Amino acid sequence: MPPSPPASRRWSTATTADRAVGLGVSTRTRGAYEPDLPTGADKTAKVRSMFDTIAPRYDLVNRVMTLGLDQGWRRTTVNALALAPGMVVLDLACGTGDLSTMANRRGYRTIGADLSWGMLAANRTGEPALQCDAANLALADRSIDGIVCGYALRNFTDLAGSLREAARVLRPGGRIAVLEVAAPPRGLMRNGHRIWFERVVPVLGALLSDADAYRYLPRSTAYLPSDVGLRRLFLDAGFSTVGRRLLHGGLSQLITATRAGLPEPPDTRAAR
Numbered sequence: 001m002p003p004s005p006p007a008s009r010r011w012s013t014a015t016t017a018d019r020a021v022g023l024g025v026s027t028r029t030r031g032a033y034e035p036d037l038p039t040g041a042d043k044t045a046k047v048r049s050m051f052d053t054i055a056p057r058y059d060l061v062n063r064v065m066t067l068g069l070d071q072g073w074r075r076t077t078v079n080a081l082a083l084a085p086g087m088v089v090l091d092l093a094c095g096t097g098d099l100s101t102m103a104n105r106r107g108y109r110t111i112g113a114d115l116s117w118g119m120l121a122a123n124r125t126g127e128p129a130l131q132c133d134a135a136n137l138a139l140a141d142r143s144i145d146g147i148v149c150g151y152a153l154r155n156f157t158d159l160a161g162s163l164r165e166a167a168r169v170l171r172p173g174g175r176i177a178v179l180e181v182a183a184p185p186r187g188l189m190r191n192g193h194r195i196w197f198e199r200v201v202p203v204l205g206a207l208l209s210d211a212d213a214y215r216y217l218p219r220s221t222a223y224l225p226s227d228v229g230l231r232r233l234f235l236d237a238g239f240s241t242v243g244r245r246l247l248h249g250g251l252s253q254l255i256t257a258t259r260a261g262l263p264e265p266p267d268t269r270a271a272r
């Protein structure tokens with residue numbers, strides 16, 4: 001068995017087996033090879049129009065490119081909330097609503113939110129959904145018990161602001177479970193994954209849906225902060241007990257956290 005990472009790199013509440021496979025995320029050095037990726041308003045516009053375009057065949061391509069494994073990862077994500085049935089769960093960047101469907105099956109009431117009208121139009125869950133940016137949710141403070149978010153972090157233009165919004169709408173003690181792409185940390189699996197994700201997926205996407213969008217998909221991992229940086233963002237946004245697990249040896253990752261108590265008002269802090 002490979003050695004566990006040093007204690008300084010362990011920020012997860014993951015199992016020993018999860019730790020043993022390491023903590024690497026990206027298949028490439030973030031940002032370094034992707035100087036032309038859009039940022040700011042250009043990124044928001046590109047992401048929205050890309051998802052509008054691919055919405056009709058989004059589910060099909062997902063099943064093909066993950067060989068159906070994504071459904072199990074989604075189930076694990078919903079289970080990680082571990083809330084009581086009847087609680088209200090926000091499916092953040094819900095897209096076509098796969099996570100909402102699983103959350104409904106587990107007895108949660110769901111509400112979706114997504115930037116892309118095309119994705120919301122392809123959402124057949126029948127559950128309420130809002131068209132809005134994750135960084136500006138049209139929801140009241142502390143009105144939500146749990147949040148699930150699938151494969152969307154790297155698409156957010158304002159990731160830190162979106163995590164702060166998630167913390168704002170969650171009640172203290174509420175839970176968040178975020179599913180994201182990852183890469184196996186080492187060995188044959190890492191090489192096989194790289195070939196699949198960077199060479200095969202763009203071809204499958206071009207055949208089944210839209211070539212530009214599925215060329216962009218592997219490149220968009222460059223937006224993901226390092227594992228440590230991502231943990232910092234969750235903590236700074238107001239979450240505690242931040243944990244991370246690699247799924248299927250690192251084909252995806254699951255980040256979980258709990259909404260900490262409300263931050264002190266700034267004047268209380270200044271008075272100390």
Ligand SMILES: C[S@@+](CC[C@H](N)C(=O)[O-])C[C@H]1O[C@@H](n2cnc3c(N)ncnc32)[C@H](O)[C@@H]1O
Nearest residue numbers: 051093094095114115116119133134150152155
């Ligand atoms: C890869 S899809 C994932 C959809 C769904 N969560 C799933 O698991 O299949 C990413 C989704 O994030 C949405 N999205 C991207 N940027 C967003 C933003 N700033 N605010 C809200 N939704 C956003 C996209 O419209 C798209 O539906």
